């Protein structure tokens with residue numbers, strides 16, 4: 001396979017409702033969509049990828065602008081005109097570029113889509129999926145108003161979502177979780193701190209430990225696994241790492257240290273689908289449950305998440321909700337929907353979804369075409 005052209009665009013979509021975490025506040029997103037065209041044995045093929053990086057460096061060090069720069073000036077030149085026989089080899093073409101995993105993941109996804117379409121295989125099949133549908137949960141942002149939070153939980157539980165994740169932050173934690181637990185004693189519930197706490201907050205975590213949570217996600221620093229191991233030893237509730245895990249090597253070290261008992265796998269955070277699968281394979285071999293996290297993906301990245309979450313080690317419900325939770329009109333047809341808390345895994349070739357060029361075009365704020 002050889003990629004001949006590469007189109008980058010920033011596509012801006014408004015969120016259905018603002019989303020607040022301990023580290024950021026958003027009313028709209030600007031994801032980079034990537035379209036590649038190439039040839040496989042003279043057969044023409046096309047692929048789409050999504051770079052789901054936030055606009056600000058509050059979740060991870062990258063931003064939309066750094067992704068654009070790295071894609072435009074380093075990754076595209078490394079990919080254009082190079083031959084590769086399997087998308088697992090694409091990451092090696094980017095080998096000289098350190099970090100910048102969100103940028104790499106978006107372009108690698110487009111290569112997976114192009115290759116799978118040329119092979120006539122679905123992405124799920126190519127990754128080794130064993131499920132035809134996945135279980136999904138919802139991630140709820142911080143709401144100052146308790147009634148608004150309760151209304152959302154009520155709505156999503158009614159729609160059949162399998163679990164609820166609440167964002168927490170210092171001063172917005174124990175009391176909120178307690179009130180939700182009192183109202184929904186049996187709801188599968190978990191929390192995500194987005195790295196807002198330190199070991200000094202041990203008493204807060206000891207109190208959270210009493211609410212029968214499925215897990216506590218990324219309580220401590222984004223670049224830590226040592227303190228997380230200390231905290232995990234003090235808690236009954238499993239710690240799940242998100243921000244701290246960028247590779248299978250990171251996952252192995254965190255598991256060996258006892259820094260977590262569960263891992264949230266996000267393709268974009270780990271530099272692509274090949275590395276995401278490697279983390280999955282390691283965790284499956286080590287008996288560590290994983291689930292598929294999200295970055296408010298548009299339909300393209302969301303379809304990739306669904307395919308990944310269909311692998312056998314994804315035994316916990318993920319954050320892969322229907323796209324209607326975030327967007328009025330998604331960039332693909334048909335949009336990804338959850339029915340009674342399950343999302344069907346696309347089985348058409350590649351990502352298995354059709355980009356809506358009219359909507360993509362209407363929401364594009366920047367565009368560039370690159371050729372080899």
Ligand code: OSB
Nearest residue numbers: 059139194293294295296297319
């Ligand atoms: O920490 O998991 C996170 C969204 C943006 C950045 C980080 C996170 C999240 C979410 C939402 O929790 C996941 C989703 O529904 O896509």
Ligand code: MG
Nearest residue numbers: 192217218242
């Ligand atoms: Mg998280």
